[in-house]
Amino acid sequence: MPLRMELLVCGGTGCQASNSNKVLEVLRQGIKEANLQDEVRVLMTGCFGFCEKGPIVKVMPDNIFYVEVDEESARKIVAEHVIKGRIVEEKIYKEPKTEERLPEQSSIPFYKKQIRIALRNCGKIDPENINEYIAADGYMALARVLTEMTPEEVIDIVKRSGLRGRGGGGFPTGLKWEATRKSKGDVKYVICNADEGDPGAFMDRSILEGDPH
Amino acid sequence: MAKYDVDEVKLRQLEEYIDSLEQKEGALIGVLYKAQEIFGYLPKDVQLFIARKLGITAAKVYGVATFYSYFTMEPRGKHVINVCMGTACFVKGADKILEEIKKELDIKEGNMSKDGLFTVDTLRCVGACGLAPVVMVDGKVYGRVKIEDVKGILDEYRE
Amino acid sequence: MVNITINDIKLQVPEGTTILQAAKMVNINIPTLCHLDLHDIKMVNRTASCRVCLVEIEGRRNLAPACATECFEGMIIRTNTKRAIRARRTMVELLLSDHPTDCLVCEKNGNCDLQKLAADLGIRKIRFEGEKSTYTKDSSSGALYRNPDKCIMCRRCETMCNEVQTCGIYSAVDRGFETVVSPAFNLPMIDTQCTFCGQCVSVCPTAALTEVSYVSKVWEALHDPDKYVIAQTAPAIRVALGEEFGLEPGTIVTGKMVAALRRLGFKKVFDTDFAADVTIVEEAKEFIDRLNGKGRLPILTSCCPSWVKFIEHQFPELLDIPSTCKSPHMMFGAIAKTYFAEKFNIPPEKIVVVSVMPCIAKKYEIQRKEFEEDGIKNVDYVITTREFAKMIREAGLDFTKLPDEDFDDPLGESTGASVIFGVTGGVIEAALRTAYEWITGETLEKVEFHGVRGLEDGLKEATVKIKDMELKIGVAHGLGNARRLLEDIRDGKRFYHAIEIMACPGGCIDGGGQPYHHGNLDIVRARLNAIYEEDRNKPIRKSHENPAVIAMYKEYMGEIGGEKAHHLLHTHYTPRERI
Amino acid sequence: MAIAGYAIGAQFGYIYVRAEYPLAIHRLRIAINQARDLGLLGKNILGTNFSFDVEIKIGAGAFICGEETALINSIEGGRGEPTVKPPYPAQVGLWKKPTNINNVETFANVPPIILNGADWFSSIGTEKSKGTKVFALAGKVNNVGLVEVPMGITLREIIYDLGGGIKGDKKFKAVQTGGPSGGCIPADHLDTPIDYDTLNALGSMMGSGGMIVMDEDDCMVNIAKFYLEFSCDESCGRCTACRVGNKRMLEILNKITEGKGEMEDLEMLKELAETIKDSSLCGLGQTSPNPVLSTMKFFYDEYLAHVKDKSCPAGVCTELLKYYIIPEKCVGCTACAKVCPVNVIHGEPRKVHVYKRQDV
């Protein structure tokens, strides 16, 4: 039977630290008790980014974004929202200035001006399931590259995109690739630098946790 | 065969791990990581064993072990308390939390408490800046820690 | 070729030339500290860590280290801009701010690269104050003295020890301000696999690594009326000592050296070369025995104590291949306290043997328990060429004006064969001269074996035809080369009849106790040539023809390789742990 | 990564992850195994003759290993010390082979570029900085979290619109970007559109995208000291400039925050900072003085206050705090004197107390 509803629980380190594992458990238990496990699925995704208000639970396709969910409110979400279709108002993000409740993620100011490319799959897919990544067009780029493009074309497109290294120096990525391509050597390596050491920066970790592919 | 003044069972465990590696070149950090997992810290003889096993000099192993803050040559307490000193935590008073823990346990940073229960250390950002200040005990993260919470957190591990 | 401009001078340099090298071509001197290029022995220190040689390059955001930056087409370099000078001075000041300022009483006073740099840059004030590093000093080995407080993290010793000598004693340890070069677990050096070759001392720019000095002990003995202090000098001293007194490198100062020792108060001035001739006859005998099936081949020369310690740590399974002969100066000590003592009727316990050596490992060697006879050490003190020069200066001798004098009898007599002990290939060449004649019973006309000579190749091979035998000879200098050679022998990849190994690149002439060459290997080459010149000048060039040696065996020692000789002149080896 | 491998002609990759990120490592392992099972990694990917595999390498806590050459040394199992560039890793890298290093976020941007085209990507962002950037917003801001925004957005938009403004409605003082190598940007520059070049021009940098917001309660001298402490701790100790230079800078800053600083210390600090920037071997050393230089540039008055008036305007530097007893309000309850750890409050019960330090 196809699922009619999914509860996405943030599984980033930040939310896990504020007990999102427990929330996940409570939600699953509640769904099971209501005998809805065939219709409603609870899964843990990568980081939503809104760590300030964690743990975060997003109900889809209703597109309701719950913040600061604890065990009690998790129970309530099952009883009210999942079973009865009633939104649990008090756990919806409240804009502090206007006091307005904003149930949809996209309308929250925190997300309003964001364009998520690197974080595109964070909070959307189950990071421990490759099929979901593939469903989100994962590996399609690789497939296209391997079947339709020459290495030079790949470097060219990266060059033309103007992408610069996001690690610090901001060196144009395409040029870097080209330099390595042109270096002589039968063996070459690619290294993904995930040694994020800045105090107060954790984007790389979030990507790895939320979208490891 | 050289004698090593460490737990033999653990040493054998480490040996098996090293033997299982396909590539020994460049494996040093991974091996030290494993050794610390097994022994809890990196005593001199363990480092010496690793050096001989990997065919590198003891000085190199020692140089590497002292370079990375993750490795320790001191025995660790049963529970390791890490206070995050990332910027976000720092501006939210992590230093005061650390002071409190040190006071409560009467130890210095990096040391083990007399009862062998705790080791206190700092680290740079666990990436939970939203919860600053953050204290981590054996991988469990406590967020928005206040000075008055310290005793309660420690007590959880004192039974 | 690339076109570059340095300080408005245009020039063309080959690709791969560093700025430092290019500047030298147009006589622009860029100060350096950590940089060291000993190309001939394959040691280049390119850590670029001291940041003293910084220069400005047009178009580059920051300054570039001249020692490690290669020239590119159109490069415009300025070596003396305000920025470069400021950075250079600041770097030296920073180094000095974490360095003891006890220059006046420092071992390296007058020989320190940092001191010279500070003087050249005219540093008069260290603006930065703060914490200074303090570490435990280590003289546990009695040979090598470590004072990490004076370490400037140039890492030359690391490069030398790890890459050239492959002993791997040192590593940078810790990080940040606490970083220091140290042996594993900060062990005392005596507990490590260090061979005390002293090559780290040779390249250390400061006094972080020096020898343990015995000058005051030697003075004490010399001034003690109850002691009979005698000196022996290694072959490499006479071709290097002159440098300490401003003479051209390669000047042979044998006669002045003897005169100086006598004026310092030594009762007898003998020559280690005498003992080297004894070594050759003993070793040649052993070699021939092994060729005849008594023992394992190849035979390995055992004159170098550093090399002996190396094989004990690194190849304990090969301990049956070195010759059992003691090193020449240990043989000398044993002979002095037996044969000489009896002959001149001096109680052995009164005799103090001082060896003047180009070597630091000899200081360690004399402490080995097997070199004692009834509680009396074969050799009492070892001083290096440098320490000897200090004594000469302290005694107020004008070395260059000293007359030439001769060694005393009987342990002063030597041959050309023993002189060449001081260079790589020399011991084996000397042994071959004797072995050839003993095996063939014929006179060897061409005594020079050029195949085993030379500084350039770390590993030399030669085939020597003796009668119908083709003897395969291997020569290695530098412990890294020795390691390669031994690995091949252990794994059965190569076969030799005889091998000579010297721990120091070039042999004893470039020993850890020799006058500092400050990176100029031409000096070492000059010493090498002088050694061969000294050989050519000798009327007798074969060890077994040394009349004093023949006399000794006749009067005292008995048969070559006999029981007494074995007791006094041979030794054994102990496997040691790797650490 | 595989795309990069194809583009440059590599067949093997490493992912270097901090040991402090166990969850990330766990998930990476799963992802790699799944991809291998599906033939998306390994030999002959998707039936083509391209093969590529990856291995996870765990770092062991050294900030410097973010620097390319240091990272390579670390993967090779050594101390994470950087080496001189050139040669660049693209020429001589891991195991002396040509090596391409990019960080996670960079790689994460590649697939959408391939799928949607270069023009799509370059339509986002500014003239010289294309696309988006993920920032880790933290500090004294209401909404802490991870945001991905187009290049060219202003700091104000990030801090006030996305970040929901300053906590407790305090006054914004500065935002520190780019981690310990970045600089602090004051309120005057809040409307600067951010990209690589504008941040550099402000004496800061994009870095990996850390963004720490500070309010009026933060002392900028202390902040500079904090970052410098970090740089000192994390310095690999190889080159003089960073090993000794940063230490000396920190000592000067300590002097200043303890109220022992003099005007010439400020000059020396600035000169030293500039020289270290000029002289250090690697990126860490070259940028480590940025927090000092930028705070000196934008908040010089705070430095002056510490040095000249011996006071800390934000009230952070404890050595410079001054305590007063307001005689009219003191009832002589002795409570303060009892708890004072250094016994500087004197007085009889029920009488007005006095505050008196021995050293002043």
Add this chain to the structure above:
Amino acid sequence: MIKSIEELKQIRDKYKDVLQNREAEENKIRILVGMATCGIAAGARDTINAIVDEVHKENINNAVVVQTGCMGFCYAEPTVEVRFPGKSPVLYGKVDAERGREIVRRHVKKGEVISEWVLKG
């Protein structure tokens, strides 16, 4: 093992609808099912499951099924509302599983309002 780009596409398409629920797009048709106590008592669960199933079967990927609270037409439960973007919503009453499927087939897919079931409030 995936051997070709086609196989990869197949996997993608197979799992595509797993993610479908997670795309929050404004321009989708929304099918709201009243799931308050009254609705559930009247069998709304069967209805919603039937609708979800039918949407899936018919391969409709521009519609989402959302449950909602009581719409105030307790007498006509289960109630289902179909909202096309930009159009006024259409409310059906007494929608059992079969009617639900029919609504999906005719209204959602073909845009044809089944006027006889429309609740007139």
